[in-house]
Amino acid sequence: MTPFPFSAIVGQDEMKRAMILTAIDGSIGGVLVFGDRGTGKSTAVRALAALLPPIKAIKNCPVNSAKAAEVPGWANLKAKRVHETPTPVVDLPLGATEDRVTGALDIEKALTKGEKAFQPGLLAKANRGYLYIDEVNLLEDHIVDLLLDVAQSGENVVEREGLSIRHPARFVLVGSGNPEEGELRPQLLDRFGLSVEVTSPKEIDTRVEVIKRRDAFENDNAAFMLRWQAEDAAIRDRILKARKSLAKLKTPDKTLNDVAELCLALGSDGLRGELTLLKAARAYAAWRDDTALTRAHIRDVAPMALRHRLRRDPLDEAGSGTRVARRVEDVLG
Amino acid sequence: MDSGQQATLALQLLAIDPGLGGVTIRARSGPVRDALLRLVDPGAKRIHPAISDEALFGGLDLSATLTTGHLVAERGLLAAPGPMILAMAERAPVRLAAHLAVALDKGAGHTLVALDEGVEPDEAVDAKLTERLAFHIDLSDISLHEISTNPPGKAGQPPTLPMGGGFTPTQGRGLPSVAPELLTQITRIASDLGIDSLRAPLFALRAAKAHAILNDRDHITTEDIETACALTLAHRATRIPEPQPQEPEDPPPEQTENQNTEDTLDIPDELLLDAVRALLPDNLLDRLAAQKARQGRGNGTGAARKGNRRGRPLPSRQGRLSDGARIDIIGTLRAAAPWQTIRRNATGRDGLHIRPADFRIKRFEEKSDRLLIFTVDASGSAALTRLAEAKGAVELLLAQAYARRDHVALVAFRGTDAELLLPPTRSLVQTKRRLAGLPGGGGTPLAAGMVAAFEQATHATRRGLTPTIAILTDGRANIALDGTADRKQAAIDAQQIAKVLRAHGIDAIVIDTGNRPEPALRNLAQTLDAAYLPLPRADAHRLSQSVATALGD
Numbered sequence: 001m002t003p004f005p006f007s008a009i010v011g012q013d014e015m016k017r018a019m020i021l022t023a024i025d026g027s028i029g030g031v032l033v034f035g036d037r038g039t040g041k042s043t044a045v046r047a048l049a050a051l052l053p054p055i056k057a058i059k060n061c062p063v064n065s066a067k068a069a070e071v072p073g074w075a076n077l078k079a080k081r082v083h084e085t086p087t088p089v090v091d092l093p094l095g096a097t098e099d100r101v102t103g104a105l106d107i108e109k110a111l112t113k114g115e116k117a118f119q120p121g122l123l124a125k126a127n128r129g130y131l132y133i134d135e136v137n138l139l140e141d142h143i144v145d146l147l148l149d150v151a152q153s154g155e156n157v158v159e160r161e162g163l164s165i166r167h168p169a170r171f172v173l174v175g176s177g178n179p180e181e182g183e184l185r186p187q188l189l190d191r192f193g194l195s196v197e198v199t200s201p202k203e204i205d206t207r208v209e210v211i212k213r214r215d216a217f218e219n220d221n222a223a224f225m226l227r228w229q230a231e232d233a234a235i236r237d238r239i240l241k242a243r244k245s246l247a248k249l250k251t252p253d254k255t256l257n258d259v260a261e262l263c264l265a266l267g268s269d270g271l272r273g274e275l276t277l278l279k280a281a282r283a284y285a286a287w288r289d290d291t292a293l294t295r296a297h298i299r300d301v302a303p304m305a306l307r308h309r310l311r312r313d314p315l316d317e318a319g320s321g322t323r324v325a326r327r328v329e330d331v332l333g
Numbered sequence: 334m335d336s337g338q339q340a341t342l343a344l345q346l347l348a349i350d351p352g353l354g355g356v357t358i359r360a361r362s363g364p365v366r367d368a369l370l371r372l373v374d375p376g377a378k379r380i381h382p383a384i385s386d387e388a389l390f391g392g393l394d395l396s397a398t399l400t401t402g403h404l405v406a407e408r409g410l411l412a413a414p415g416p417m418i419l420a421m422a423e424r425a426p427v428r429l430a431a432h433l434a435v436a437l438d439k440g441a442g443h444t445l446v447a448l449d450e451g452v453e454p455d456e457a458v459d460a461k462l463t464e465r466l467a468f469h470i471d472l473s474d475i476s477l478h479e480i481s482t483n484p485p486g487k488a489g490q491p492p493t494l495p496m497g498g499g500f501t502p503t504q505g506r507g508l509p510s511v512a513p514e515l516l517t518q519i520t521r522i523a524s525d526l527g528i529d530s531l532r533a534p535l536f537a538l539r540a541a542k543a544h545a546i547l548n549d550r551d552h553i554t555t556e557d558i559e560t561a562c563a564l565t566l567a568h569r570a571t572r573i574p575e576p577q578p579q580e581p582e583d584p585p586p587e588q589t590e591n592q593n594t595e596d597t598l599d600i601p602d603e604l605l606l607d608a609v610r611a612l613l614p615d616n617l618l619d620r621l622a623a624q625k626a627r628q629g630r631g632n633g634t635g636a637a638r639k640g641n642r643r644g645r646p647l648p649s650r651q652g653r654l655s656d657g658a659r660i661d662i663i664g665t666l667r668a669a670a671p672w673q674t675i676r677r678n679a680t681g682r683d684g685l686h687i688r689p690a691d692f693r694i695k696r697f698e699e700k701s702d703r704l705l706i707f708t709v710d711a712s713g714s715a716a717l718t719r720l721a722e723a724k725g726a727v728e729l730l731l732a733q734a735y736a737r738r739d740h741v742a743l744v745a746f747r748g749t750d751a752e753l754l755l756p757p758t759r760s761l762v763q764t765k766r767r768l769a770g771l772p773g774g775g776g777t778p779l780a781a782g783m784v785a786a787f788e789q790a791t792h793a794t795r796r797g798l799t800p801t802i803a804i805l806t807d808g809r810a811n812i813a814l815d816g817t818a819d820r821k822q823a824a825i826d827a828q829q830i831a832k833v834l835r836a837h838g839i840d841a842i843v844i845d846t847g848n849r850p851e852p853a854l855r856n857l858a859q860t861l862d863a864a865y866l867p868l869p870r871a872d873a874h875r876l877s878q879s880v881a882t883a884l885g886d
Contacts, residue, residue, distance in 0.1 A: 037464045038530025042438060093390075094431045098651065107671045114674035135431045135461075142650070160651070160690055162672075178461070200529045208520045211534050215516065218352070219508050 004217055005228035006047035007235055009040060010210045011201050017284070018194040018304050019048050020235070022172055024242045024283040028276060029193030030173035032136070032184075032308065039198045040210075041176040045132050048174070049089035051232055053240055055128060059083045062120040063127040063167050072167050074118045088129030090122050090171075094138055101143060102150075102158050103165070118165050123156045126171040136175030137184050144188055147173070151191050190269075193276045194301075195308035197321060242286035249282055250292040258298055262331045266324065268309040277305040295332050302328050336471065343468040343564055344372045346543040347444055351414070353467035353539055354437050355445035357422070357458055360472030362450065369472065370418070373446055377416040382425040384410075385648060389432060414442030422447035422458045430459035437465045467536040469568035509545035510552045511538070522562055527572035536565040652694035664693030704740040704757050704798040705730070708786040709768075710806035710846065711747040712777035720773050723805045723846045730803070731764055740798060742789050743767055746782030748775035749816040753785060757793060776818060779810035780826035787830065790839045801840040807847035808854030824853060831860040842866065 009016060018031045033041045057064040058071055059081045065071045068080040092101065103121030110116065122131070131147075133139060139147075150156050156169040173192055177184070189195070201207055216224045256278070263273045280301040285293050307320045340358070347353050360366045380389075391409030410417065411432075419425065419433070425447075436443050445466060449458050463469065516538065523534040540561035545553050649661035651668070669691040676686035707727055711720060734741050741764050743755040754767045783804065790800035813822035834841060841863035845854050850867040858865035 036529060037461070038532040040531070093435065094428060097386075105671065110671040110675060114678055116675060134435060138427055138431055162688070162690065200531055204517070204521055204524060207524060207531060207534070208517045210531050211516050211520050211538060212513070214535055215511065215538060 002221070002225060003046040003050055004043050004214075005225065005232050006044070006051045007231035008213050008217070008224075008228040009044055009047065010213065011206050012040060012044065012198055014304060015041075015044055015196045015198050017301075018196045019044065019051075019174075020239060020287060021280050021283040021301070022174075022193065023048070023052055023239050024287060025246060025279055026172050028279045028283060029191065030130075030175070032189070032192035032195040033174075033176040033198060034179050034195065035176075035198035036200060037178060039200045041198060042134055045134075045174055045176060046089075049087070049130070051236055051239075052087035052089070052130075053236055054084045054086050056082050057085050057128070063124045063169075064088060064129065065168075066128070070168075072165075074165060088126055090126040090129065090131050092122055092131055092133045092139075092143075094133075094135055094140075096122065096143065098142065098146065101146060102156055102160075104158070104160065105163060116162060118158070118163055120167070121156075123150055123169040123171070124167055127167070127169050129171055130174055131171040133173070133175045135177050136188075137177040137179070144185065148187055148191060189308045190272060192308065194280060194304045196304050197307075238287065242283065242289075245289065246282060246286040248291075249286055251278075251282065252292060255281075255293045255295065255298060258295055258332060262298070262302060262328065263306070265327050265331050266306060266310060268306055270309075273306055273309045277302060280305045299328055299332055336474070339564060340369050340470045340472065341372060342544075342560070343470060344369070345547060346540050346564070347468070348374075349543040349546050350539055351442045351444045352440060353444070353536060353543065355416075355447065355466040356468040356470060357447045357449055357463055357466050358470050358472060359449040359451065359457075360470075361452075365472050366448070369470075370446070373418065374416050377418050377446070378410050379418045379420060380410060381420050382422070382429060384429065386432070389429075411436050411443065416444045416446065418446045418448065420448050421450055422462070423449050423451040423456045425459060425462070427459065427461075430462045434461045434465055464530060464532060467540055467565050509542050509550060509557075511542070512553070515541075515553060515558060519558065519562065523566055523569075526566055526570040528566065528569045529571075530569075533566055533569050537561045540565050647696040649693040649695050651690070652692060653689070659695045661693040661695045665691050668693055702738065702740055702798050704742060704790075704793045704800045705734050706742045706744060706757075706786045706789050706793075706800055706802045708744045708746070708751075708782045708802055708804045708806075709771065710777060710779070710782070710804075711745045711771050711773045711775075712807075713747075713774045714777060714807055714809055720771075720846075723844070724768055724771070726844070727768055727805070728765060735759070740793075742793075744782060744785045744789065745771055746778050746785070747773065748778070749781075749812055750778055751782040751785035753789065757789065757798070776812040777806065777810050778812035778814075778816070778823070779806055779808070780814045780823060780830050781812070782806075783827060783830040783834065784814070787834055787837075787839070790834075791837070799840075801842065802834065803842045803844065805844045805846050806854070808845060808851035808857070809847070810853075827857060828860055831857050835860065835862050 006016070006019075015031075015033055018033075022028050022031055033044070035041055055064070055066075057066060058068060058077070059079070060077060061071050061080075062075050063070075063072060064085070066082075068082075071077050071080060098104075099121065101121050101123060103119055103124055106115075106117040106119035150169050151171075151173055154168060154170040156167055158165045175184075175192060201210070213224075259274050259278050259281070263277065266273075277298065281297040282293055284301050285297045288297070290297070303321050303324045306324050310320045310323060343356050347356060358366065358369065387407070387409070389409050389411050391407050391412055397405035417433075425433075433445060437445060445462070447458050447462060447466060451457050457463075519534045519537045519541075523537065528534075537558075538561070541553050541557040544557040544560050545551075548557075550557070649664040665687065669685070669687045672688075672691075673686060676688075677683065680686065707730075709723060709727065731741060738759070740757045740759055741755070742753070742757040743764060745752055745754050754771065755764055758764065783802075786802045786804070790802060793800040810823040810827050811818060811820045813819045814826040841858075841861045843854060843858040843861065843863050843865050845851055845865065845867040847854075847867075855865050
């Protein structure tokens with residue numbers, strides 16, 4: 001079934017904004033969506049795939065290389081033609097084994113031909129694209145460790161079963177989960193650039209609209225898709241335009257100062273907070289088609305860039321999002 | 334409509350529209366359940382909570398591959414869409430629930446009949462799964478003949494329903510039409526019942542359509558909506574809607590009128606709510622409490638922990654034969670098998686070639702040890718009244734804890750702050766001695782005591798223990814967290830810490846040692862989501878019994 005169109009998702013503006021920002025600048029580093037059941041988390045992530053502009057890659061290359069020279073030797077590709085392909089969005093299922101994730105010995109070749117060959121895994125497939133983990137907080141620890149390492153280095157190293165292979169694995173992590181079912185380790189939290197919390201809409205009208213659209217999507221799929229694919233295309237064009245204007249965007253020193261001051265006031269660990277906030281704010285400014293970065297941009301993206309980087313304060317009952325918002329008020333006025 | 338008919342109807346609707354996800358059947362094994370299950374497609378695949386990922390998703394069929402010489406993949410159960418029956422669903426681990434939830438979400442035509450054999454209210458199917466199943470049927474008070482009666486709607490329906498094959502949206506004369514007002518109504522009812530998730534109204538809508546198809550109608554009527562809401566929303570309700578004022582003699586004739594004219598555009602919300610309300614279980618509030626209790630709470634034992642020594646077996650993993658690890662021989666042989674040709678060619682030696690990289694290590698899941706943190710009020714007010722009795726009760730509990738191999742820690746609070754008298758230990762003697770030497774007097778810094786207990790609890794969690802905090806106090810907190818004597822602030826502080834404890838999912842139990850039960854303490858227990866026990870007069874034995882029950886022994 002074709003995924004539900006991104007633009008047809010009712011409300012959930014923060015989640016949609018976060019996803020668009022990562023589409024504009026992949027180096028922001030992914031989105032973590034936390035929220036209750038039935039709030040459209042998975043729907044949004046699957047919709048994102050259809051929204052992403054296509055990439056140019058070598059045909060049949062297992063790691064989606066952009067240039068012929070980058071195709072790994074073990075792939076044994078004869079013809080190296082560039083073609084246009086959708087941005088890969090790879091699902092990492094919860095029960096995936098290490099073999100499946102990192103790639104392993106190609107068993108068929110080993111058994112039938114007695115040949116040692118590498119069968120690439122999900123990390124290879126996700127290179128230059130997105131890696132989506134549903135129920136990320138339930139992921140087994142050893143897979144998490146593996147992901148942390150690869151997400152950090154951008155390279156997957158396979159040293160097992162007599163194979164010794166490394167290939168690029170640069171991907172944007174997208175995770176979703178229900179906080180009631182378990183927490184994420186801070187190390188993994190930190191790898192996500194942005195984090196949003198979604199709740200189900202409270203107004204009746206919004207809820208009715210959700211039901212209506214979903215109903216139309218299921219029953220009158222063709223007409224519904226026709227209507228919303230146009231909107232999706234508009235968003236895609238705007239993303240492409242924003243990508244271009246991102247380079248020309250001016251970043252005044254004053255705003256850099258604001259960013260640093262804000263992170264300092266919040267006491268977020270490391271410098272990743274500052275960098276992500278700056279990148280997200282720039283992407284947001286480009287999305288809004290503004291020419292220079294201002295305080296307003298920072299203010300709008302600060303909660304999603306910083307809320308998961310705070311030290312947990314057991315005595316503060318308000319969510320970390322509120323804490324960020326409070327500090328933003330204090331620092332930026 | 335009684336529950337027997339409901340059950341049959343739910344299965345029929347599911348057969349018409351697999352998009353409804355499935356049904357949870359809460360019942361013990363017995364003739365009633367068997368009769369109901371006969372209505373499910375006999376081709377349904379049976380799965381059980383301990384099913385392996387390979388069986389679900391497929392994998393390499395090693396023996397076939399080795400004999401034929403080329404790759405033979407085993408098809409997993411999830412490869413082909415169709416109905417599945419999950420037995421003992423209440424014991425399904427999170428991992429399996431997540432897999433099934435993803436499979437149901439993909440909308441590939443899987444349906445799930447989850448058989449919930451839970452006895453206690455807190456034994457139930459994972460919420461992740463029930464969220465994605467449209468129906469919930471409780472068979473506990475149904476007799477056999479109610480199941481075998483003909484279902485409402487079409488008479489003479491074949492007894493076996495081809496689940497998953499009956500209906501596709503594009504086929505035939507299309508779906509029944511829905512008036513937009515009805516959508517609004519379904520949504521409003523769902524939110525009136527306090528259902529947050531938007532899947533619920535969607536399920537209600539689908540069920541209404543399926544019901545219309547079942548009755549050969551091309552549009553949805555009041556009856557469809559009523560039945561659908563009753564079937565899909567009642568069990569999700571988290572609050573009882575306000576009964577709106579209405580004249581008692583009016584509704585019945587009006588209702589029949591509405592149905593006769595099939596005027597779909599004007600159904601009072603009341604009517605629908607009534608239909609749902611009739612099905613709300615009497616013990617809704619108790620069940621809600623149980624549901625809440627289920628989240629992040631154990632059943633008396635510690636939380637699950639993975640190791641490689643003892644407990645229930647988990648899939649084995651590649652690993653090193655280091656201290657204490659146990660090798661999984663079969664797994665190792667499976668890992669080594671594909672390599673035999675290559676290794677023989679490379680070394681020129683015959684026989685089995687096994688390299689360190691082939692080793693597979695057994696892993697087990699065991700329940701972690703429990704830590705009981707006694708947080709004892711040693712303030713003047715408590716000392717005057719019943720400190721001695723509280724001590725007696727703790728000693729009895731200690732004896733039980735010893736028998737269960739629980740760890741024990743002791744925190745006392747008096748004066749202006751709390752003190753950790755005994756870090757977590759299994760030593761009974763030491764605990765007794767410290768407890769006996771506990772002096773009384775001073776103010777009641779309840780919040781400080783709870784903070785100290787919380788610190789111990791978080792330390793314990795990090796070390797793999799599962800903490801439970803037992804607070805013994807008379808509840809008259811009068812020292813705030815900052816050490817000042819401020820009764821009001823002290824109470825607020827205590828409430829705040831209680832919220833934190835609850836947010837961290839730490840089990841607690843509050844024992845009131847006052848002469849009279851203290852309402853403030855009952856509130857505190859509520860905030861903690863903890864059991865509240867007024868200390869029975871002069872009977873340490875009864876106290877320890879009630880504590881043991883509350884802890885779920």
